[in-house]
Amino acid sequence: MSFLKPKEVIEEGDTVTLYLTVNSMHAIEATPTIVNKKGETIEYIFQTSYGALKVRNLIGVTYGSRVELSKGWAYVLQPNPELWTQTLPHRTQIIYTPDISMILFQLEVRPGSVIVESGTGSGSLSHYFLRAIKPYGHLHTFDFHEARVQQAREEFERHGLGDFVTVYHRDVCQLGFSNELEGKADAVFLDLPAPQLAVPFAAKTLKTEGGRFCSFSPCIEQSQRCCIALQEHGFTEIRSMEILQQEHVVKTRTLPVLDLEFLKHKKPSSQKLNESSTNESNETADTVKTPKETKKVLTSSAPPTLPGHTGYLTFATLPPAFVR
Amino acid sequence: MTKTEVNEMSKIQLGDYIVIQRQKYTKLQKFGNLDTTSMLGKEQLELRGLLDQPYSATFKMCPKETTPSKQRGQRNLRLHTLELCNELEMRDIRDRLGISASGADNRDIIDDGDSQALRPQDIEDLREQHSESTKIIEKIVENSKTFHAKTEYSQEKYLRKKEKKYFEFVQIHRPTLRLITEIYYRQDADKVMGMRMDTLSQLISYSGVSAFGNYLMYESGTNGLLPASFLNSMGAGTEATLVHMHPGNVPQKQAMLALNLPHEQLQRCISVNLYSVLREYYQGEGQESTEVATEPSTPLEEIEPSSKKQKLNDDDAAPTTTSSTSSDSNGENNTSPLESSVNIPVQAQKWQVENRRACELMRAKFDGLVIAAKEHPSNIVQALLPFVKSSRPIVVYSQSKEVLMDLHVELKSSSNATNLHLTSNWLRYYQILPNRTHPEVNMNGNSGYLLTGYTIG
Known part of the structure; x- marks a missing residue:
């Protein structure tokens, strides 16, 4: 139930984000017991790279607290769409925060919006839609994969979001978004291999006052076909873009500093001696003795691998019926 | 909402902010009264003809007469009236x-x-x-x-x-956050602290702002864009509130007003002066009264709200000096500068009421913290973090990376926050046409930077 609104204490049944490190997070359900493979009810012990966690102990703990693991510790955070996207069980490829943020912004989603989405996939984007449209709006989400539909339904219910979403098992490319939804949507989002097939249905399901449209495609050919279909069906303001988020890894580095100035001049002491043969040995002895100078520098660098491509986003407006 | 109300709302009314679009050019304008005119390049438009016409309609610019230029050396302005365009003669020019x-x-x-x-x-x-x-x-x-x-x-x-x-048609749109963001960034990115659309969209996501919860924001000059985007995400008729702290006497509000939001929704953005509210919180009420107008003498004030507002919109130039009330939306609290300087002690001034409301929320703590500062954010973060609950998002925006690198190190060593990420964005538009698909030739390289994290402890 931890997705409905900000809360302070972990209750039984909450989904909890267990934060170990920047690269290691888990989503776990706060239940004292689970049913194992043999059908027996057993104590829920969650294994992490820093040891085991007795999940029972999480209940009643304040979100943001540090919890002890058998070989270390972790933080328990209240999940939100950003953390969920990083920890959710993948049933499909998912869309991540940078693209999703632009999708919500461009679709002008706000509390009260009615959104049509296809496909549901793993529900990464759906959770963002739901946060944005609560408490008055509704999300109608479609997928042609029956098992995924069922999993998504249960997940929304567990997360306390069931009232704001309807999950349909339906192939929208062939059957559209159903007659009941005709003229109901403020925005339509498509993540389909052949978005152009669903564009005519999208036009039908948008309100007579008009609305916004988005299609996400990994391949440019899909976007091309989609753009042609959009033009044919009276959409305007058609724009395509690509977003990549870059991470900057911040690190304080300690760098040695070389002193090269002294090489330009003979040492006064050795000049006195005026013996060229002993000069060199003296110099080397000196440099060894003086401690090496260092400088601390705050640096940022790109991580060794980073996303080079996610997908092309195509946005469009369907004008109100009287100007179509 | 009833059907007639919806119809009323989709008509252009006096007092509305409108977006005027001519081909790819868009402009934000307040339709303050029937004599309002708007400049579009060298063309001057009389907006009178828009009243009661539907939004999204197309209008034809009909030349009125050429006004002889009053100043020497200036080219003649072409004055136009606007007429609703019924037949859609905007076919492809090649066919025509x-x-x-x-x-x-x-x-x-x-x-x-x-x-x-x-x-x-x-x-x-x-x-x-x-x-x-x-x-x-x-x-x-x-x-x-x-x-x-x-x-x-x-x-x-x-x-x-x-x-x-030579295009002679304009379209009128109802302003949305998307349109306003685009217009501001194109007209003068510096006035919105270089806040690009993609970065703003992520700032909204990471902040977790929604129809539930109370949010704390410090912003030093985005023409109201940042609080506007929060109000937009908080929605009408919901329980969410925003405490919007700013460094000046008068908050910049244009973007907020341009969204034409219901009064109830605007009320849930509590705009307070950063110094004044913190002093009240720690020292109690009555410590400031007269000081507030002179107190925050940061160098920022020179480039503060009123002058900027005028440039975009002359009708909105009311808010100027002394009282922090005067920029309010519906003019219901229009104390003239003279009156407010007299300081009638009986009735609490608007800023005092707002300070009180803000302090109350500060005691109850917030569900998210967002900072977009022209100043170095370290002290601001330090001052505002105690007002944020545990396990809540923090987002700090800056135009330069180095500033956020400093902050990253500080937050990491303070162990007040975890899951810290410093990010920037790369945004590229595409021309998609049959056999002529390629990225657009120019792209913008300044996305700004975000430092995100979560409070712990």
């Missing part, structure tokens, strides 16, 4: 002109500056005679020696260029 011949490549085209037979004066005269861009472009094409030898693509480009110049 009936162009059929085109060349295969550009081997025979020489740029000798002699291909256009019309002189600039002739074209000016044409513009006086005809209001329709089609007629003007037709004449220009007729008098071009090279047009028919150009390739089809290059003809199209030529026509697009000419159409852009």
Whole structure:
């Protein structure tokens, strides 16, 4: 139930984000017991790279607290769409925060919006839609994969979001978004291999006052076909873009500093001696003795691998019926 | 909401902010009264004709008369009225002109500056005679020696260029956060602290703002864009509130007002002066009263709200000096600067009421913290973090990376926050046309930077 609104204490049944490190997070359900493979009810012990966690102990703990693991510790955070996207069980490829943020912004989603989405996939984007449209709006989400539909339904219910979403098992490319939804949507989002097939249905399901449209495609050919279909069906303001988020890894580095100035001049002491043969040995002895100078520098660098491509986003407006 | 209300809302009304679009150019304008005019390049538009017309409609710019220029050396303004355009004559210009011949490549085209037979004066005269861009472009094409030898693509480009110049239709839109963000960034990115659309969209996501919860924001000059985007995400008729701290006497509010939000929703943005509210929180009420107007004498004040507002919109120039109330939306609290300086102690001034409301929320703590500061954010974060609950998002925006690198190190060593990430964005637009798909030639390299994390402890 931890997705409905900000809360302070972990209750039984909450989904909890267990934060170990920047690269290691888990989503776990706060239940004292689970049913194992043999059908027996057993104590829920969650294994992490820093040891085991007795999940029972999480209940009643304040979100943001540090919890002890058998070989270390972790933080328990209240999940939100950003953390969920990083920890959710993948049933499909998912869309991540940078693209999703632009999708919500461009679709002008706000509390009260009615959104049509296809496909549901793993529900990464759906959770963002739901946060944005609560408490008055509704999300109608479609997928042609029956098992995924069922999993998504249960997940929304567990997360306390069931009232704001309807999950349909339906192939929208062939059957559209159903007659009941005709003229109901403020925005339509498509993540389909052949978005152009669903564009005519999208036009039908948008309100007579008009609305916004988005299609996400990994391949440019899909976007091309989609753009042609959009033009044919009276959409305007058609724009395509690509977003990549870059991470900057911040690190304080300690760098040695070389002193090269002294090489330009003979040492006064050795000049006195005026013996060229002993000069060199003296110099080397000196440099060894003086401690090496260092400088601390705050640096940022790109991580060794980073996303080079996610997908092309195509946005469009369907004008109100009287100007179509 | 009833059906008639919806219909009323989709009509253009006096007092509305509107977005005027001419081809790709868009502009934010307040339709303050019937005599309001708006400048579009060299064209001056009388907005009178828009009243009670539907949003999203297209209007034709009809030339009225040429006003002789009052100042020497200035070119004549062309004054236009706007008429609702019923028949959609905005077909493809190529069809309208009936162009059929085109060349295969550009081997025979020489740029000798002699291909256009019309002189600039002739074209000016044409513009006086005809209001329709089609007629003007037709004449220009007729008098071009090279047009028919150009390739089809290059003809199209030529026509697009000419159409852009002589296009006589405008469309009126209801302002949305998306349109406002785009207009602000294009007109002057510095005035919104270089907040690009993609970065703003992520700031909204990471902050977790929604219809539930109380949010804390410090912002030093985005023309109201940042609080507007929060109000937009908080929605109408919900329980969410925003405490919006700013460094000046008067908060910048234009973007908030431009969204034409219901009064109830605007009320849930509590705008307070950062110094004044913190002093009240720690020292109690009555410590400041007279000081508040002079207190926050940061250098920022010189480039503060009122002057900026005027540039975009003259009708909105009311808020100026002394009282922090005067910029309020519906003018219901229009104390003149004179009156407020007299300081009637009986009734609490608006800023005092707002300070009280803010302090109450600060004691109850917030569900998210967002900072977009022109100042170094370290002290601001340090001052505001104690007001944020545990396990809540923090987002700090800055135009430069180094500032956030400092903050990253500080937050990491303070162990007040975890899951710290410093990010920036890369945004590229595409031209998608059959056989001519490629990234757009120019892209913008300044996304700004975000430092995100979660409070712990």
